[in-house]
Amino acid sequence: MFFxxxxxxxxxxxxxxxxxxxxxxxxxLSSQIRxxxxxxxxxxxxxxxxxxxxxxSHKIRLTSDLNIQEYSLNYTERNGTYxxxxxxxxxxxxxxxxxxxxxxxxxxxxxxxAGKIKLDSQKTDLLQKALDKYxxxxxxxxxxxxxxxxxxxxxxxxxxxxxxxxxxxxVSSDISQIAxxxxxxxxxxxxxxxxxxxxxxxxxxxxxxxxTQQMRAYGTMNQDAAYQLHCQYSPEGDPFAxxxxxxxNGAPDGAFVTAVSTEVCKQTNCESSASMKRMEQMFGTPxxxxxxGYFYTNYxxxxxxxxxxxxxTLYARLSEEADLAxxxxxxxxxxxxxxxxxxxxxxxxxxLTNNEVEVIKLKVTPPFGTDTLxxxxxxxxxxxxxxxxxxDKDSGLYVTDETPEALLERFRKVPKDRxxxxxxxxxxxxxx
Numbered sequence: 001m002f003f004x005x006x007x008x009x010x011x012x013x014x015x016x017x018x019x020x021x022x023x024x025x026x027x028x029l030s031s032q033i034r035x036x037x038x039x040x041x042x043x044x045x046x047x048x049x050x051x052x053x054x055x056x057s058h059k060i061r062l063t064s065d066l067n068i069q070e071y072s073l074n075y076t077e078r079n080g081t082y083x084x085x086x087x088x089x090x091x092x093x094x095x096x097x098x099x100x101x102x103x104x105x106x107x108x109x110x111x112x113x114a115g116k117i118k119l120d121s122q123k124t125d126l127l128q129k130a131l132d133k134y135x136x137x138x139x140x141x142x143x144x145x146x147x148x149x150x151x152x153x154x155x156x157x158x159x160x161x162x163x164x165x166x167x168x169x170x171v172s173s174d175i176s177q178i179a180x181x182x183x184x185x186x187x188x189x190x191x192x193x194x195x196x197x198x199x200x201x202x203x204x205x206x207x208x209x210x211x212t213q214q215m216r217a218y219g220t221m222n223q224d225a226a227y228q229l230h231c232q233y234s235p236e237g238d239p240f241a242x243x244x245x246x247x248x249n250g251a252p253d254g255a256f257v258t259a260v261s262t263e264v265c266k267q268t269n270c271e272s273s274a275s276m277k278r279m280e281q282m283f284g285t286p287x288x289x290x291x292x293g294y295f296y297t298n299y300x301x302x303x304x305x306x307x308x309x310x311x312x313t314l315y316a317r318l319s320e321e322a323d324l325a326x327x328x329x330x331x332x333x334x335x336x337x338x339x340x341x342x343x344x345x346x347x348x349x350x351x352l353t354n355n356e357v358e359v360i361k362l363k364v365t366p367p368f369g370t371d372t373l374x375x376x377x378x379x380x381x382x383x384x385x386x387x388x389x390x391x392d393k394d395s396g397l398y399v400t401d402e403t404p405e406a407l408l409e410r411f412r413k414v415p416k417d418r419x420x421x422x423x424x425x426x427x428x429x430x431x432x
Contacts, residue, residue: 009032011026012025012084012085012292012319013292013319014083014292015081015082015354018084021082022073024084024292025084026068028292029086033143067143068086068088070089070092072086073086083290083319088147092147093148097149100144103136104154107155107156110133111155111156114126114127128165128255130156130161131256131257132245132254132255137154165257166241166257171239172261173260174264176214178242179214182215183215186227186229189227190220190227191220191225191228192220192223192229193215193216193231195208195304196208197230202280204303204305204425206268208233208427209429210268215229215231227253228246228248229245233260235262238261241258241259243255244256279329279372280423280425282408282423284422284423285421286416287420288415290319290320291318291418292318293319293375295314295316295317295422296314297314298312298315304427305427306429307364307431308364308428308430312361312362312364313358313360313362315358316348316375321348321349321350322377322378323345323378324345324346324359325339325344325375325376325378326360326374326375326376327374327375327407328373329404330397333403334403334404335389335395335399335400336398336399337397337398338396338398364428372424372425373425375423375424376420378414386400387400
């Protein structure tokens with residue numbers, strides 16, 4: 001399978017100094033590459049009916065984790081601001097192919113040895129090493145596909161490795177035992193547990209939130225710890241797998257899989273995650289040309305877990321002057337937060353571009369569960385784009401009769417170089 005390389009894909013970032021502008025540009029390019037390649041892979045696998053687990057969509061984040069080592073870079077300066085433009089020339093393809101081939105060779109070595117061993121304990125160790133390398137391979141695969149190449153494939157598919165690891169494990173349906181099983185696999189290493197993720201999603205589901213809390217009882221609360229644990233799950237299959245990767249100072253340090261019975265879903269409604277993933281897939285269009293936007297909170301921009309009484313501060317940074325609105329999806333309808341005294345829209349003026357702007361503060365109150373927010377920035381009059389709204393005193397929101405699907409239809413009519421959107425999904429719970 002080959003994907004068409006597009007030389008027009010350029011990462012753009014603007015800031016007051018060159019290094020920051022380059023960082024923003026690399027993050028922007030990385031996000032665009034993931035979106036393009038994984039969208040293509042998703043369409044192909046959907047059409048063929050093949051397993052899609054290997055093509056998990058990683059939502060756009062403030063800081064991307066794609067390992068872009070070879071790129072071209074140039075700067076422009078205007079009004080005291082530097083704008084960096086980065087791209088990956090097609091002639092860099094062999095560099096990434098060579099690295100991917102080297103990792104594939106290591107994976108094949110581990111799986112080949114595992115196939116000759118009868119003892120599950122020894123086989124597990126080899127397969128987990130292969131899984132660790134698969135996580136490293138993914139980033140190079142995406143860049144190779146983007147550059148128009150076909151990445152080398154290991155002899156054993158990652159999904160098959162996970163299935164084999166799950167087969168060899170004792171399956172648990174108790175969430176506290178699941179947490180204990182996962183953390184025991186790290187030996188004496190104390191890691192900070194990042195929020196557990198749903199595959200293909202940046203949302204924190206009720207199941208993920210509860211499991212994260214249980215796991216943190218065995219780790220460290222230091223968010224800057226050298227060891228960082230990242231886990232993801234998909235509720236398909238019985239048992240289903242929770243796949244974890246341990247990193248030490250940002251470098252891979254191990255990978256493992258834990259088997260979980262779907263019985264646990266009755267406790268935490270983890271199967272409802274499909275609706276969250278669908279919402280994330282609907283919204284999330286980055287800008288085009290020089291128009292770029294970054295949206296985040298004081299708790300980060302993905303995997304946010306909040307408790308009653310927490311104050312969530314929303315921030316935006318736009319590369320050009322534009323209108324901004326924050327949409328709240330409430331019971332299947334779109335509502336708007338009051339960003340000024342009289343309107344749900346504010347203008348990010350020219351003098352504030354490329355600067356962090358505090359948009360609004362929100363206090364966590366009942367009802368609890370999953371909350372969905374959509375940032376929307378438009379180089380025009382936002383009121384022309386939004387549905388009719390009215391102020392509701394009880395909720396303090398500007399409410400509409402618009403469904404998310406109808407809102408999406410409005411947004412897709414706007415040229416990409418004039419419009420940006422980003423979705424954030426949070427999990428909220430009562431105070432303890």
